[in-house]
Amino acid sequence: RCRASGDGKPEKFQPPPKPVIIDKQKQRAERRFLSPEFIPPRGRTDPLKYYMERKDMIQRRKVLNIPEFYVGHVLAVTTADPYANNKSNRFVGICIQRGGRGLGATFVLRNVIEDQGVEICYELYSPRIQAIEVLKLEKRLDDNLMYLRDALPEYSTFDVNMKPVSRLDHEEIPVNKLQVRMKPKPWSKRWERPKYNIKGIKFELPESKMKAAQKWSQPWLEFDMLREYDTSKIEEKIWQEVNEGLKT
Amino acid sequence: MMPIWTKSGKKHAVTLLKVQDCHVLRYVSKEESGGKTAKLLVGGKNVSPFSKPESAHQIFKEAGLPRKQKVTTFNVTDDAIIKPGTPLYAAHFRPGQFVDVTAKTIGKGFQGVMKRWGFKGQPASHGQTKTHRRPGAISTNKAAKVYRGKKMPGKMGNIYRTSFGLKVWRINTIHDIIYVNGSVPGHTNCLVKVRDSKLPTCKKYNKNPPFPTFFADGDEKLPEDLFDEEIFQFTDPSVTYT
Numbered sequence: 001r002c003r004a005s006g007d008g009k010p011e012k013f014q015p016p017p018k019p020v021i022i023d024k025q026k027q028r029a030e031r032r033f034l035s036p037e038f039i040p041p042r043g044r045t046d047p048l049k050y051y052m053e054r055k056d057m058i059q060r061r062k063v064l065n066i067p068e069f070y071v072g073h074v075l076a077v078t079t080a081d082p083y084a085n086n087k088s089n090r091f092v093g094i095c096i097q098r099g100g101r102g103l104g105a106t107f108v109l110r111n112v113i114e115d116q117g118v119e120i121c122y123e124l125y126s127p128r129i130q131a132i133e134v135l136k137l138e139k140r141l142d143d144n145l146m147y148l149r150d151a152l153p154e155y156s157t158f159d160v161n162m163k164p165v166s167r168l169d170h171e172e173i174p175v176n177k178l179q180v181r182m183k184p185k186p187w188s189k190r191w192e193r194p195k196y197n198i199k200g201i202k203f204e205l206p207e208s209k210m211k212a213a214q215k216w217s218q219p220w221l222e223f224d225m226l227r228e229y230d231t232s233k234i235e236e237k238i239w240q241e242v243n244e245g246l247k248t
Numbered sequence: 249m250m251p252i253w254t255k256s257g258k259k260h261a262v263t264l265l266k267v268q269d270c271h272v273l274r275y276v277s278k279e280e281s282g283g284k285t286a287k288l289l290v291g292g293k294n295v296s297p298f299s300k301p302e303s304a305h306q307i308f309k310e311a312g313l314p315r316k317q318k319v320t321t322f323n324v325t326d327d328a329i330i331k332p333g334t335p336l337y338a339a340h341f342r343p344g345q346f347v348d349v350t351a352k353t354i355g356k357g358f359q360g361v362m363k364r365w366g367f368k369g370q371p372a373s374h375g376q377t378k379t380h381r382r383p384g385a386i387s388t389n390k391a392a393k394v395y396r397g398k399k400m401p402g403k404m405g406n407i408y409r410t411s412f413g414l415k416v417w418r419i420n421t422i423h424d425i426i427y428v429n430g431s432v433p434g435h436t437n438c439l440v441k442v443r444d445s446k447l448p449t450c451k452k453y454n455k456n457p458p459f460p461t462f463f464a465d466g467d468e469k470l471p472e473d474l475f476d477e478e479i480f481q482f483t484d485p486s487v488t489y490t
Contacts (some may be wrong), residue, residue: 044436048423053250063484127257
């Protein structure tokens with residue numbers, strides 16, 4: 001290496017620059033998941049009531065690990081059952097709906113056992129639940145999979161002794177863009193109507209029926225400002241509160 | 249309203265009542281009030297003094313307290329008299345006790361006879377002319393008059409009603425919250441009067457309450473949460489049957 005201003009004296013040894021390690025795992029934004037039952041609904045109740053509920057919910061989560069799950073995941077739930085052989089009951093199913101807020105939050109699991117469709121509604125914070133395991137992680141195109149009742153039974157059957165699918169922590173949860181085929185009409189609800197806004201069904205109805213269903217569309221709803229409920233700031237505060245509660 | 253689970257796994261619905269700045273305002277003796285027992289005037293939530301005339305502030309000035317939104321009377325025996333000005337807390341009640349809750353019901357306005365009294369009305373079709381929700385006949389022929397108190401349309405709701413025999417499941421001493429079984433009359437955040445139950449079957453559960461009341465500056469140091477024996481506390485592991 002040539003020196004710009006020759007001095008004659010030996011230059012002090014410059015060590016080579018340290019390699020900069022870019023940790024891609026940390027660079028990816030930390031995925032924050034706040035369970036939807038923590039978000040308080042819009043109303044006139046005192047926020048103190050939600051605060052007391054959240055304390056109880058955090059307390060229960062410290063004892064029972066409630067994993068992060070969405071609608072479309074396949075879960076296995078073991079509950080205490082006084083009338084069963086081993087006093088415990090294990091049910092495997094796909095989560096089709098998550099409802100309720102606060103301690104009364106519920107989720108419905110559906111499975112087809114021996115050609116009989118079975119749906120069980122579990123309360124997340126009930127003390128009878130002993131374990132919740134996520135067997136398969138995949139989000140679906142909709143928030144509410146109630147249409148699986150009118151779909152062909154193959155879409156709701158899941159093996160009771162299914163092994164949990166392994167998954168890395170930081171990966172995004174895959175979205176399954178499956179379009180489900182339905183049984184012939186009549187259905188329990190008219191799923192083709194825009195009110196349900198379902199994207200996960202492969203409608204094999206004639207074009208005239210699909211156009212007739214659009215008569216019930218309410219395009220003004222998306223511009224209704226009174227229906228907007230911006231939960232981003234509330235979610236931030238609650239997420240911090242829940243995290244601190246779970247750490248201690 | 250919130251769910252609560254017992255140790256056997258059963259779910260009960262529970263209403264949360266907050267005790268907000270309750271103070272004893274005045275003591276009225278038996279002879280003064282003309283009743284059978286002495287009375288204590290108790291005031292509820294603090295509210296600004298500027299919306300009422302000075303004459304209404306007399307009671308509060310005597311006790312040295314800010315103006316309260318609601319003032320109620322409690323019939324008290326002579327040995328349970330409390331000095332005016334003492335604050336009352338949620339720890340006055342204990343879990344396992346039974347309680348009566350009084351409040352003004354939600355006002356529904358002028359309502360017809362079907363909603364107000366639960367009349368069946370008339371069929372929707374088969375030749376009914378302009379008569380679907382009307383009361384029909386209001387008296388008999390022989391009576392030749394309409395009796396007093398006949399159920400007719402009128403203003404519904406916004407009256408005091410009591411729900412009796414509600415069990416107290418849990419008490420939070422820091423935020424002064426009472427968890428009471430079942431539902432309570434009134435809308436959300438309305439003012440409510442809570443008394444010890446008068447039902448004869450609940451007398452044995454109301455033994456040994458803090459008498460005459462719970463004093464915060466006394467010797468007793470209560471834990472943050474007081475639970476009933478049967479409640480499943482979330483610090484315990486999940487319920488299992490044997």
